[in-house]
Amino acid sequence: SQKIEQNSEALNIQEGKTATLTCNYTNYSPAYLQWYRQDPGRGPVFLLLIRENEKEKRKERLKVTFDTTLKQSLFHITASQPADSATYLCALTSNDYKLSFGAGTTVTVRA
Amino acid sequence: DTAVSQTPKYLVTQMGNDKSIKCEQNLGHDTMYWYKQDSKKFLKIMFSYNNKELIINETVPNRFSPKSPDKAHLNLHINSLELGDSAVYFCASGGQTYEQYFGPGTRLTVT
Incomplete structure (x- = not known):
């Protein structure tokens, strides 16, 4: 069966450092991989989408990589700030608009 | 202007009751979704409508019935509520x- 694993449930880092989150998947051939941010009591917010034929995507301090051979995506937050503290969700989709989510990694950035 | 809105925000009810949750989007998207997020924070798709037509129907008890009166609205009706239905329900919309x-x-x- 399809499986999406975000390796860490929680990640604590010092302000200014780079946070790196991992998303691995099995029994899946996604066309797109997405990252969302979810704050407590709120809905997920779309951050970045990367296609299967793209290796890397950037948006401001965020960077996503996608390795379809390793079946893995890495999500980086550079120069992290306390305001980056949230749960980050990895989501995969084929061409059918159906998103399958990982369980999320909760990032806490210490000032 | 809120892009995707849901009502109510909180719903407390007794077992056996029937309840509805309403969702509206003003983004002009053709596709709308219902997700369930359980106590372990896992976000799982339930239904999807594209232009008022049901396109995704996951393994959900038939006590749950979505209804899309037009492409800007997707409501969720739940009959005979059970304790295990307690969760956070998210509506979402998406374009191309x-x-x-x-x-x-x-x-x-x-x-």
Whole structure:
């Protein structure tokens, strides 16, 4: 069966450092991989989408990589700030608009 | 202007009751979704409508029935509520580009 694993449930880092989150998947051939941010009591917010034929995507301090051979995506937050503290969700989709989510990694950035 | 809105935000009800959650989007998207997020924070798709037509129907008890009166609205009706239905329900919408926009969620508590 399809499986999406975000390796860490929680990640604590010092302000200014780079946070790196991992998303691995099995029994899946996604066309797109997405990252969302979810704050407590709120809905997920779309951050970045990367296609299967793209290796890397950037948006401001965020960077996503996608390795379809390793079946893995890495999500980086550079120069992290306390305001980056949230749960980050990895989501995969084929061409059918159906998103399958990982369980999320909760990032806490210490000032 | 809120892009995806849901009502109510909180819903407390007793077992056996029937309740509805409403969702509206003003993004002009053709596709709308219902997700369930359980106590372990796992976000799982339930239904999807594209232009008022049901396109995704996951393994959900038939006590749950979505209804889309037009492409800007997708409501969720739940019959004979059970304790296990307690969760946060998110509505989302999406266009051609695969990212999805989520509502604020409805926290349903069944007592």
